[in-house]
Amino acid sequence: MRPVDWIVLIGTLVTIVSYGVWKGRHRKNLDGYLLAGRQLQWPTIALSIMATQASAITFLSTPGQAYADGMRFVQFYLGLPIAMVLLAIVAVPIYHRLKVYTAYEYLETRFGPKTRVVTASLFLAQRGVSTGLTVYAPAVIVSLLLGWNIHVTNIGIGLLVIAITVGGTKAVSRTHVHQLLIALAGMAVALTIAIHSLPTDVSLLDALHVAGKMGRLNVIDFSFDLKTPYNFWSGIIGGTLLMLSYFGCDQSQVQRYLTGETVQQSRLGLLINGMIKVPMQFFILFVGAMVFVFFQFTAPPLFFNSAARNKVVKTRYASQYAALEQTHAATFASKRNGMREMLAAMHTGDSARADAVAARVRALQTTDANTHKAAADLIAKADPAADTNDTNYVFLSFVIGFFPAGVVGLLLAAIFCAAMSATASGLNALSSTSVVDVYRRFISCDANDRDCVRMSKMLTVFWGLVSIGVGEFASHVGSLIEAVNRFGSFFYGTILGVFVLAFFFSKVGDIAAVSGAVVGQIAVGLCAIFTNTAYLWWNVVGCVVGVVAAVVIQTFLLGVGSRVSGVEASNLGP
Template sequence: MSLTDWIVLGVTLLTIVIYGVWKSGANKNIDQYLMGGRSLPWYHVGLSVMATQASAITFLSAPGQAYSDGMRFVQFYLGLPLAMIVLCVTFVPIFHKLKVYTAYEFLENRFDLKTRALTSFLFLIQRGLSTGITIYAPSIILSTILNINTVYTTLFIGSLVIFYTVYGGTKAVSYTQLLQMSIIFLGMFFAGAMVVHLLPERVGFVKAIKLAGKLGRMNVIDWKFDPGNRYNVWSGLIGGFFLQLSYFGTDQSQVGRYLTGSSIGQSRMGLIMNGLLKIPMQFLILLIGILVFAFYQFNRPPMFFNRYEVEQVKKSNYAGQYNQLEDKYTAVFDQRKSKAEELANALDTKDKAQIDKAQQALKLADKTSGEIRKEAIAVMKKNNEKANGDDTNYVFLNFVTHYLPRGLIGLLVAIIFLASMGSTASALNSLASTSVVDIYKRIINPGATDKNYLNASRIATIFWGVVCVLMALYASKVGNLLEYVNKLGSYIYGTILGVFVVAFYLKNIRGNAVFIAAIITEILICALGYFELVAYLWLNAIGCVLVIVIAAVINPLFPQKTPIVLNHD
């Protein structure tokens, strides 16, 4: 990056941290530190919810996902609007009326302490692991730019987020997220405009989309029902609905965001805002990946986008083999570029026969390029069997650093940092609140002073920050980060959601039954996921249904000793 880019990056990050600490003010008790005094307006809530979900993984990996796999990932979010409606009707009023700090407090009131502790524990495992991946995403950028090990960049980013989260609490998180999302929307708009600007004059936006579509990248909707297919309308509507409902309804990183709303109405409006904006936002981010794909039809892309892995193989005894493959790749690219130009010209003629002929020729050249890439990855694996053969996380980064003008590169890199900081700060805040409210305050040290719990919250934030940074150091081998973090959540979210569904709607089922059902379900879900018997999105729906069914079946084995009373009426 140029000096201008470094200045833009440094000023943006410094401004965010100072602004968050300044706006947060002094935290005098645990309610201010963890809940921001429950005083924030709906637009704060909405942007904070979006910023928590839209991590650096979204902006780093989603364009790469579209580049390699097309637009079909957008179907992942089809269940989101419906989930927001259910949350607004059921979850939000109950949580607000009970004035809970965490979602899991309600479960003790409804069931018992062990059920509350189990769901809290499951959340802490899932969120702690996935937050490590969130921290790792921007460390890829710094390590690529500076050509240094990701260990150092991960430690730097983790320390920066831990600092302002520990100091300012949830208000610092919310205020920084408000500014972060404003900058992110602006920067991604400029990025999309620049990709279109850099396309050949005879191509343009519309023709680039058509060209990508001819190569199978505009696969937005797939109506075919297939449990083994990760992304189609049905997995998005059904599996995605259960995943989003569990994520926003039972994951404290999100529950903590909308509990900061000044009223039930403000929290509801914030969630509706998220439901209306998230799918268009995700569509546009994926569309940028499609435009980058079209751009690389006319401009030679790297044979492999992860520069670190390429440098490792070029330093090895396999350098000769790899260099030969690069020469072949360049020759094939020249052919592919020629075929892409032919297809672009054919699209102008609107002659179907000519378009089909050019399309088949380009597909053949694209397939040949892909086969050479596979050979190159095989050579990398020969040199180091642990080498990461998935470079989708580096596609957009490569484009940004090589083709965007000075200043805008720094802004785009800053955006990915800001997204990471926003989601990581929310996660640390939620991990701290769950640890203190559901474990420390309830089990280890009940009846302590507000100051004691405030200090415990800060210590818990530091502890989880360190845990997440350590997890980030081991996140380099998981493949596409966006897909992996959602897959990780699918192992746990369905079980937790099932517990909450029973709590809300099946009043006759008691704590022992749902506790045992949750344990059995989690074992079964882990087995289904490990052996890949179904696509991971379906694990959310299966987990929720299993908890409900198993709890209902075994409930008669546990006679009711005292009447169940729900205090949220």
């Protein structure tokens, strides 16, 4: 890091945090503190929703995902626009009409306290851990590559987020706008530099051909396979249910559009998100594909986690690792020559020869992947605690190694902004749910607004410290973006099932809903442990099994007339 990078990084962070603290002044009642006085307009809502979902993991891990596995990860988001439309039609009018603070508050009006407690608890457990990962993810990568102390980085990010979030939802939403814009600007700069850093005789079209021939532009795959993590069907079916659950039942997102001044503003915020998110993810993955092309002409390190590499070369495995590095260098040279030969064949219109050379280069790519695997095994032998998945380190290694002074600082600022935006929403939602669904509901029912706001601030700090604590213990989580999504998918189907029952099954009551949720969660657990089903399908399993179980329990065990609490859904429908 050069001085100008430090100036850009610190200047950006100080400006953002100061702005957030300033925006968070004078929130004295719960409506103002938790829901920004329900005054926000759709542009702020839309950007806040997007910033909440786009964590630092999105900007660090997604390009690495494209580098290692191609762009097929974009299919994960195909269900998002469908989910936005369904939520705009069904959920937004109900939440607005009831003027709830949290999604789980609605479940009590529909079912009763048991369902509210179960879903709020699932949320607190799931989001508490996930928020810790969103703090830890950038901290570990930045600290390893820049040589910073991991604990100081983790705690530093956590404290910056707490400073913004204590200011309440308005501060969080307003800073989201700036954070997202900085993060996207950073990625645009990264794409520009990646393309301009290609050899002068390699055009953008050539780069696309190289990426495509090496399987990195595999955006859509219509083959149906339950074991493939990302294909069209898992994205459309599993992805829709995951997004319905995430945006409709996860307080970190629900809180964003509950701030809308009207139903119209909240709906528009969701729909704009539905229109922008898929192209945005395509763009971020495309950056990763271009980084891949860059490293076809510029020698990449054998292992992108340089800290792990530096450790292994100081052990008795050093000579073996050096041999692997030599193999990697030789393979890279052959591959680069093959790339040039392939492009020359393409330029002369000899597609048969181009395809033949491409097949040869792909074989070299497989050889290199095996060398990389052997290096990872060696690193694991030398240090069992080392992170042997270097996907998350690809993008930042590229930034640090090849970007000019000042731009590195901008990219780091972008990553920190993304980390703060997602974490702030998480803390904001954890605090809201703790206060509204636990403290004010069960512990201090007569607490006034001032007490609740004070408690919200204390719980924001508490959950912030919990997140820092989770980050301190997190490690070995593989591709971080996949880890977060897998963890979310484990719970989201079940929670969505409860909301589906609330919206569409008016005869199902509190006990049946809770029982269905338990059965659905067990089914997801069994599916995760005993089958190889891709994690996006867990959402389908949790939701469908939960709903069917609740309906069966209500119909055959409890009887349709035995609902013990709640009001008829028909009175709450859109």
